[in-house]
Structures are given as C-alpha cells and as structure tokens.
Amino acid sequence: MPIQTVEPQRLYRQIADQLRALLTKGEYAVGTRLPAERDLAKQLGVSRPSVREALIALEVDGWVEIRTGSGVYALDRSRRKKVPAAEAEWGPLELIRARRVVEGETAAIAAALGKRKHIDAMSRAIESMREMADRNLMPLDGDRAFHLAIVDACGNAVLAETVQNFWDSRRGPIFSRLGGYFETVKSWRSAIDEHVAIRDAIAARNPEAARAAMHAHMDKAHQRFSASWRRAQTA
Numbered sequence: 001m002p003i004q005t006v007e008p009q010r011l012y013r014q015i016a017d018q019l020r021a022l023l024t025k026g027e028y029a030v031g032t033r034l035p036a037e038r039d040l041a042k043q044l045g046v047s048r049p050s051v052r053e054a055l056i057a058l059e060v061d062g063w064v065e066i067r068t069g070s071g072v073y074a075l076d077r078s079r080r081k082k083v084p085a086a087e088a089e090w091g092p093l094e095l096i097r098a099r100r101v102v103e104g105e106t107a108a109i110a111a112a113l114g115k116r117k118h119i120d121a122m123s124r125a126i127e128s129m130r131e132m133a134d135r136n137l138m139p140l141d142g143d144r145a146f147h148l149a150i151v152d153a154c155g156n157a158v159l160a161e162t163v164q165n166f167w168d169s170r171r172g173p174i175f176s177r178l179g180g181y182f183e184t185v186k187s188w189r190s191a192i193d194e195h196v197a198i199r200d201a202i203a204a205r206n207p208e209a210a211r212a213a214m215h216a217h218m219d220k221a222h223q224r225f226s227a228s229w230r231r232a233q234t235a
Helices: 011-024 037-044 048-060 092-113 116-134 140-152 157-171 173-182 185-203 207-225
Strands: 064-067 071-074
Touching (some): 011 037, 011 048, 048 064, 048 092, 092 140, 092 157, 092 173, 092 185, 092 207, 116 140, 140 185, 157 173, 173 207, 185 207
Antiparallel strands (some): 064 071
C-alpha cells in the first residue's frame, strides 16, 4: 500500500471522532445524555470550548441533540448524515484567533494608509449593522463590509482575499450553529461598539490603537462564543 499524505487534523474533529466512535459502539444509548461539557473536557485533556465545537459538529451531522439548559443527548444513528457536513470546516474559535493575528495588522496598516473613502465605507457598514440590529436581525452583511473596508485600505490583494476567506468561513455549518446559540441582538450591539472603536482609531491615524482595538474585538468575540451554555439562547 502506498504511503498516503498525513494531514494535521483539527482538534475539534479529533474530539468528535472519539465521541462518534463511542456513539457507534452504543456507549451512549439513544436518548441518553452525554457527560457534561466540563467532564468531557477533563477526560479528554482539552478545553471546554474545543469540546463545544466537537459537540456542535456532531449535532450538525445528526449524531446528538443539544438542549440548552438540559444537556447533549444521543440521537438515533439512522438519522445521521453519511458524509459529515462539517468535516473540512475550520473550528470557529481557532478561526477567531487567526483573525486576531491577521486583522490586528490590517487595522494598523489601514490606520497608516487608509483614505477618507475607506473610513466612509467603515462608517456606512456600522450604520448598516445598527439598522439591522434595530430590526432584531443579525447584521452579518454589515459586519463583513466593515472588515473588508479595513483590509481594502491596505492595498494588498493577498491580505484582502485572506480576510474575505476568513470572514466567509463563518458561514460554515459549525460556526452558523454556534452563532445560533450564542449570538443575540444584544451581543451584536456590543460588537458594533467595538467596531466603532476600531473605526475611530483608524480615522485618528493611530496604528497602535487600531491594532489594540481589533485585538480587543476579537478577544471579546472569543469570550462570547466560550460563554457558559447557561448564557446561550433558549433553543
């Protein structure tokens, strides 16, 4: 047998694979509750957010059902998808960390090189986000426009495509399901305020402040998705 290429596997997939194997063997009967997130994290030697990503991946693929405030329950295996829908997706929390690194620098560059048209585009995006939030809708389009306006100010096509790919990856099934639990109009209003701080630092031509504001935004986004399930929306 020829040697095959070895690919680094995402942590949440390794966790999901272990839990899927236990479900397949009947370790958790249909309808029974899996161990609590904190217990699984301790047994596996990983963080609770990583376990959460794995559980959501299993939910997307029909292996478990997450009942907010109650727990995670094994489903009838006949309902599972034959081809995992989320197999190739980046983990949402890893994605946020990667965005922190790259977009902290694009914000700093935008503060040094950005023109009035870029600041205006950021302001329009913020207003779009506010309008959507006022209608109790998730302002994803405005959020995307804001981050792309920043990287557009850098004048670098590679950075632009990288940031666009980063942002568009949040439309994947795992990130979408995670957002369904933890993103609310209230949390988006907090995020909008964070965007204003980034825009203001860029408009002030202060690269250090722009980088710090973007880092703070990404850190708070990570915290929002890592919060206790008790703070998640009722399913």
